[in-house]
Amino acid sequence: MGLPNxxxxxxxxxxxxxxxxxxxxxxxxxxxxxxxxxxxxPLGRARDTTIALGAVASANGSALAKIGSTTMLAAIxxxxxxxxxxxxxxxxxxxxxxxxxxxxxxxxxxxxxxxAPVVSKQLSDTILSSGMISLKELCLVSGKxxxxxYLDIYCLDADGALFDTALxxxxxxxxxxxxxxxxLNDDGKIVLLSEEQEGMSEREPVNREKxxxxxCSIPFSLTxxxxxxxxxxxxxxxxESIMETLVTIVLDSSSQLVSLYKPGGPVLAYTSAxxxxxxxxxxxxxxxxxxxxxxxxxxxxx
Amino acid sequence: xxxxxxxxDYEGPKSHQHHRAxxxxxxxxxxxxxxxxxxxxxxxxxxxxFVFDIGPNPWSKPATSSFGCKPSLVxxxxxxxxxxxxxxxxxMEMRQIRAEIGTVARADGSAVFEMGNTKVIAAVYGPxxxxxxxxxxSDQALVRCEYSMANFSTGDRMRKPKGDRRSTEISLxxxxxxxxxxxxxxxxxxxxxxFVQVLQADGGTRSACINAATLALADAGIPMRDIVTSCxxxxxxxxxLLDLNYIEDSAGGPDVTVGILPKLxxxxxxQMDAKLPLDxxxxxxxxxxxxxxxVANYIREVLLENTKQLEYRRGL
Numbered sequence: 365m366g367l368p369n370x371x372x373x374x375x376x377x378x379x380x381x382x383x384x385x386x387x388x389x390x391x392x393x394x395x396x397x398x399x400x401x402x403x404x405x406p407l408g409r410a411r412d413t414t415i416a417l418g419a420v421a422s423a424n425g426s427a428l429a430k431i432g433s434t435t436m437l438a439a440i441x442x443x444x445x446x447x448x449x450x451x452x453x454x455x456x457x458x459x460x461x462x463x464x465x466x467x468x469x470x471x472x473x474x475x476x477x478x479x480a481p482v483v484s485k486q487l488s489d490t491i492l493s494s495g496m497i498s499l500k501e502l503c504l505v506s507g508k509x510x511x512x513x514y515l516d517i518y519c520l521d522a523d524g525a526l527f528d529t530a531l532x533x534x535x536x537x538x539x540x541x542x543x544x545x546x547x548l549n550d551d552g553k554i555v556l557l558s559e560e561q562e563g564m565s566e567r568e569p570v571n572r573e574k575x576x577x578x579x580c581s582i583p584f585s586l587t588x589x590x591x592x593x594x595x596x597x598x599x600x601x602x603x604e605s606i607m608e609t610l611v612t613i614v615l616d617s618s619s620q621l622v623s624l625y626k627p628g629g630p631v632l633a634y635t636s637a638x639x640x641x642x643x644x645x646x647x648x649x650x651x652x653x654x655x656x657x658x659x660x661x662x663x664x665x666x
Numbered sequence: 667x668x669x670x671x672x673x674x675d676y677e678g679p680k681s682h683q684h685h686r687a688x689x690x691x692x693x694x695x696x697x698x699x700x701x702x703x704x705x706x707x708x709x710x711x712x713x714x715x716f717v718f719d720i721g722p723n724p725w726s727k728p729a730t731s732s733f734g735c736k737p738s739l740v741x742x743x744x745x746x747x748x749x750x751x752x753x754x755x756x757x758m759e760m761r762q763i764r765a766e767i768g769t770v771a772r773a774d775g776s777a778v779f780e781m782g783n784t785k786v787i788a789a790v791y792g793p794x795x796x797x798x799x800x801x802x803x804s805d806q807a808l809v810r811c812e813y814s815m816a817n818f819s820t821g822d823r824m825r826k827p828k829g830d831r832r833s834t835e836i837s838l839x840x841x842x843x844x845x846x847x848x849x850x851x852x853x854x855x856x857x858x859x860x861f862v863q864v865l866q867a868d869g870g871t872r873s874a875c876i877n878a879a880t881l882a883l884a885d886a887g888i889p890m891r892d893i894v895t896s897c898x899x900x901x902x903x904x905x906x907l908l909d910l911n912y913i914e915d916s917a918g919g920p921d922v923t924v925g926i927l928p929k930l931x932x933x934x935x936x937q938m939d940a941k942l943p944l945d946x947x948x949x950x951x952x953x954x955x956x957x958x959x960x961v962a963n964y965i966r967e968v969l970l971e972n973t974k975q976l977e978y979r980r981g982l
Contacts (some may be wrong), residue, residue, distance in 0.1 A: 439816070
């Protein structure tokens with residue numbers, strides 16, 4: 365092979381692109397046999413992950429999480445509501461996941477993405493069942509007033525691993541959340557106090573310090589793809605569309621299994637494959653914990 | 667062609683109803699130059715280079731706010747005697763602008779545009795195959811636009827961010843504005859989708875959306891006659907104000923939004939709320955146009971910088 369000249373490079377590039385479009389599975393298998401993927405990642409490595417807290421100034425808590433190109437913006441808004449009679453001293457958390465048309469060429473205004481309600485339900489179940497948030501912390505006046513936290517997650521760019529990024533952004537938003545200061549009105553109604561009014565108000569605030577939620581056992585997740593004998597961690601959208609068997613594992617910070625999700629797929633997995641996935645996830649959880657802690661400490665320095 | 671109808675959906679508090687006058691898709695050049703318009707333009711030009719930072723957090727509204735009352739009962743001071751607005755700007759100063767191109771990797775073109783606290787992300791997909799064959803046009807491209815606000819973008823959480831009347835109206839406005847400048851006859855039987863998502867709303871969302879859409883279309887490489895820039899201006903406490911934020915917008919005074927093609931010096935979008943005497947209207951519109959030109963300068967810089975980066979990466 366001589367020195368490649370500029371025009372030679374272009375034609376081989378075009379051939380590779382065409383091969384990638386026409387025979388995607390063979391293209392990937394050629395890479396997998398060398399234990400590498402087209403974007404030069406080894407099979408078990410996830411893409412670069414970043415978290416930025418406080419991305420939305422109008423919300424009580426917010427975070428922007430990026431895994432590779434997949435971008436999710438999570439924001440929490442708090443409202444006061446009357447708790448139900450069965451649970452008079454518990455607040456409520458409502459989680460909603462949206463995929464607006466900007467995130468992917470497949471989503472159209474008339475036809476919402478298939479993945480959106482699936483991920484929404486998964487997220488809701490995972491966050492509420494993991495015990496990360498104690499609903500009793502959201503209570504203001506027992507039986508009369510409690511907080512309703514609306515968590516909205518918007519996907520700004522959908523490039524695979526939607527659930528992982530969404531969970532990460534949700535967790536980061538909760539760790540950034542600052543509960544606003546309120547006080548009781550004369551008619552017994554809860555009233556929001558802004559910063560300017562704090563000094564001069566005669567009414568005692570019900571929660572004096574702007575409180576943060578205590579989060580125990582934070583869940584982190586990793587999605588893997590199973591294809592023949594290979595396990596690919598953190599797939600991109602292209603990989604997900606070609607090789608359809610996904611396994612999502614959610615572990616909490618003490619490495620306990622919170623959720624395992626394998627919704628069918630052409631590949632049937634032995635339990636040893638699932639064990640391998642769990643091992644990869646365990647390592648990933650440590651990475652994610654570190655990234656989240658760094659993001660929080662950066663915010664506190666500011 | 668003037669239509670007057672009451673506006674019932676408004677992003678501010680429902681404290682008043684006001685009428686909206688539409689002048690749509692109107693083209694006229696700035697041929698006549700009245701002396702006071704030139705004066706206002708000169709003053710605006712001097713001060714527009716100087717952008718000011720945003721003031722206190724506009725979403726921490728205290729419960730007992732005077733903004734919910736009728737304007738006749740409470741005399742709110744939007745311009746202090748020293749000539750400073752609520753967020754510390756001078757009347758002819760714009761908020762700080764920031765733009766970024768190429769933020770959504772999967773889109774053909776995308777941009778984030780911020781005007782003060784208003785933050786908007788736009789993505790363009792196209793030209794691509796028309797998804798609904800019955801809507802295909804044989805000699806030009808079909809342009810579609812969707813405007814939606816995130817649930818958390820405004821002070822109170824929005825229940826219905828997409829299908830409500832205001833979003834539909836703004837989608838229509840953006841589509842017609844951008845369609846006027848895209849060279850649709852070059853791409854027959856295809857479709858260009860412009861999606862705009864408001865992440866934070868603090869007044870002037872319409873203008874920010876149009877500016878973001880322009881950048882996204884440029885990033886996607888779609889042929890256009892000229893860039894389209896937009897800015898809003900109002901008139902409160904007998905002073906023309908440039909680039910209203912949410913508090914000033916919901917004050918009940920007039921709000922003029924202008925969209926221009928800067929190089930061709932033509933107006934593609936002109937909308938106004940409330941009542942305004944004609945000579946003051948010309949002043950306010952001239953002010954908004956100057957704001958548009960300042961935005962156009964900034965957008966050109968951003969596009970130039972982006973092109974330099976692309977050339978650098980290609981090794982040219």
